[in-house]
Structure formats: C-alpha cells, structure tokens
Amino acid sequence: MILEGLVTTLGAGGAVNVAPMGPIVEETMRTLVLRPFQTSTTYRNLKQRPCGVFHVVDDVLLLARATINRLEPPARTFAAERVAGAVLCDACRWYEFEIDEFDDSEERTRLVARVVHAGRLRDFFGLNRAKHAVVEAAILASRVEILPRETIAAQLELLRPPVEKTAGPREREAFDLLVRYIDEHFAPQR
Numbered sequence: 001m002i003l004e005g006l007v008t009t010l011g012a013g014g015a016v017n018v019a020p021m022g023p024i025v026e027e028t029m030r031t032l033v034l035r036p037f038q039t040s041t042t043y044r045n046l047k048q049r050p051c052g053v054f055h056v057v058d059d060v061l062l063l064a065r066a067t068i069n070r071l072e073p074p075a076r077t078f079a080a081e082r083v084a085g086a087v088l089c090d091a092c093r094w095y096e097f098e099i100d101e102f103d104d105s106e107e108r109t110r111l112v113a114r115v116v117h118a119g120r121l122r123d124f125f126g127l128n129r130a131k132h133a134v135v136e137a138a139i140l141a142s143r144v145e146i147l148p149r150e151t152i153a154a155q156l157e158l159l160r161p162p163v164e165k166t167a168g169p170r171e172r173e174a175f176d177l178l179v180r181y182i183d184e185h186f187a188p189q190r
C-alpha cells in the first residue's frame with residue numbers, strides 16, 4: 001500500500017530538502033520502498049547520503065508548499081536521532097531510515113529503506129475530504145510538465161466541491177496556492 005507523506009533529506013552542505021513522496025509500506029512500517037524520479041533533489045541527496053526521514057503528516061498546507069518548492073519560511077525541524085537528517089516539527093509521526101538497496105535500472109529508482117528509528121509528535125487529525133482533495137491537487141501540480149492542461153483543469157474542478165464543503169483555512173489556502181501555481185505554469189508567456 002502507498003502512504004503519502006514528506007521525506008526530508010540533507011544536501012551536500014547540510015541544507016534540508018522537503019519533498020512529498022509516496023513510498024510503498026507495510027503496516028509494520030519496518031521498510032519503505034521509495035521511488036523517486038532521478039531528476040529529484042531527494043534522489044540526488046539519497047545517492048550522496050543514503051539516509052533520511054519519512055513523515056506522516058496531516059498538514060496539507062505544508063505538503064502543498066513543499067510540492068511547489070515554496071517553503072518560505074523554511075519548515076521547522078529538529079535533528080533526527082539515529083541518522084543524519086531532520087525531523088519536521090509539524091509532522092504526526094516520523095520514520096528515520098537507511099537505504100539498503102538502490103535499483104537505478106528504471107526512470108523511477110527503487111530504493112529499499114530500513115527504518116532504524118520511529119517517533120511520534122501528535123495524533124493524526126483524521127479523515128477529511130478537503131485534505132484528501134489537496135493531496136490530489138498537489139499531485140496534479142507536481143505533474144504540470146507531463147500532463148495536458150485540459151486533464152489537469154478537469155480534475156481540479158472535481159476536487160473543488162469537497163474543498164468548498166469541508167475545508168478549514170489551511171486546506172483552502174493550500175488548494176488556492178496549488179491552483180495559482182498551475183494557472184501560472186500554463187499562463188501564456190508575456
């Protein structure tokens with residue numbers, strides 16, 4: 001099963017990179033199978049330093065900002081316990097991991113990660129349709145280079161009603177941010 005969350009990795013100079021990723025997990029959460037594109041910063045960082053932190057989150061504004069690389073101010077973090085890495089203060093749970101296997105034979109590398117330490121910060125909010133709609137909108141935003149504009153626009157329209165009916169302010173802000181980002185991407189060049 002795929003669990004959508006946020007992965008932090010460290011760059012060569014120690015800069016924290018935050019990226020939404022959906023590893024394949026089992027209920028035990030002992031291993032994570034990550035599949036980052038080779039063009040991603042996460043992939044580059046993990047190739048240099050094969051460890052990081054996976055986070056279970058319910059803060060979809062943080063997820064939306066990380067998707068479009070607009071984490072201003074930077075996400076609040078503290079040092080991981082067992083790996084060279086950073087834990088997001090706004091996560092619900094975190095899983096520190098080390099990579100055991102790198103399979104670079106496909107465009108989406110398959111990385112098998114062993115969880116070496118896990119921690120919990122707070123309860124998960126729970127199911128909410130607007131939060132899930134923002135996750136879907138974030139996936140669309142991360143695919144503006146590969147999906148046609150019409151496909152993205154049609155799917156966004158289907159995601160709008162649950163946001164309008166069930167969002168709190170952070171979900172609304174996250175959805176609007178993603179819609180603006182997508183609109184700007186497809187706007188004719190001036």
Ligand SMILES: Cc1cc2nc3c(=O)[nH]c(=O)nc-3n(C[C@H](O)[C@H](O)[C@H](O)COP(=O)(O)O)c2cc1C
Nearest residue numbers: 004019020021022035036037040041042138139142
């Ligand atoms: C919910 C969600 C899940 C995602 N899962 C993956 C994934 O498993 N692998 C991947 O390469 N990109 C995934 N993406 C897209 C990346 O987050 C996106 O390409 C991002 O820009 C990569 O960030 P980075 O270059 O900082 O590593 C996902 C995006 C979202 C919104």
